[in-house]
Amino acid sequence: MRTLKRPRKITKRELRDLLKRDKTTKAIAKHYRVSESTVNRKIREYGLTSLRKRGRKPPVIRPKAPKLRVKWIETKKYIKDLNRAYRFINIIYPPFKYVNPKTLVCSDKKANPKGKFTTVGVYFIVEQSDVFFINYSRIRYSDKPVIFDEIHAWLKENIADILSVQFQRAAFSIEKIIAFTFLLPEKKPKTIKAKRR
Numbered sequence: 761m762r763t764l765k766r767p768r769k770i771t772k773r774e775l776r777d778l779l780k781r782d783k784t785t786k787a788i789a790k791h792y793r794v795s796e797s798t799v800n801r802k803i804r805e806y807g808l809t810s811l812r813k814r815g816r817k818p819p820v821i822r823p824k825a826p827k828l829r830v831k832w833i834e835t836k837k838y839i840k841d842l843n844r845a846y847r848f849i850n851i852i853y854p855p856f857k858y859v860n861p862k863t864l865v866c867s868d869k870k871a872n873p874k875g876k877f878t879t880v881g882v883y884f885i886v887e888q889s890d891v892f893f894i895n896y897s898r899i900r901y902s903d904k905p906v907i908f909d910e911i912h913a914w915l916k917e918n919i920a921d922i923l924s925v926q927f928q929r930a931a932f933s934i935e936k937i938i939a940f941t942f943l944l945p946e947k948k949p950k951t952i953k954a955k956r957r
Contacts, residue, residue: 767793772806779803779811832858832870835939839894842938846885846892854883854939865912866941872912873942876905880915881941884923888932895934897926898943908942915940 770792778788789796803809838859839851856866867873879900886895899922901911923934 770794770799770802772808775799775802775806776808776811779808831862832860832867835859835866838939842885846935848885848893849891850893852883852894852896854881854941856941859939863912864938864940866939872908874908875944876907877911877942877944878902878905879943880911881939881943882919882923882937883939883941884937885935886930886932887935892935894938895932897923905944911942912940 768791775788778791783791785796785799789799792799803812835854835856835858838861839853842848843851854866857868858870859866863872865872879898882897882899884895884897885892899919901914919937923937927934
């Protein structure tokens, strides 16, 4: 789950340097994680209004981000790599051969699953008392099966809120979502084996 980052302290020296470098109010506000009105107020408080150049700022030219290739890897390797970082007290493997680390979609082929689905399985890392483990939840989208693109789009938009509500009273905190499985209505999910240390 995403957490809000705390605002940075706005010091006169650093703010002066940013203004001398002709940074926009919007860019400065983003740097400090505050509103633009807070930046303008600090500029006035520190007496730095004279450092601003008049006129419109030139647009910032951003380099184009490289296109990420869709790369499917074996689920066991994916979970093993996560285990190296988190040292899970238990491990649950999604019952599919491959996972796409970018979209978190699991499939038995190196492609998004085909067919229609009613239910999504969600695998996520949780933290409790300074230890980590993998948890699993099933979320029913509808009684009527729908195509992958529809259920996947809904999932990306709503999964964080759904898990937040579903586990709001839990003793653990959700650290990170790691995989999605899409279940066919006519098939029951395979038995999930948990590996304990």
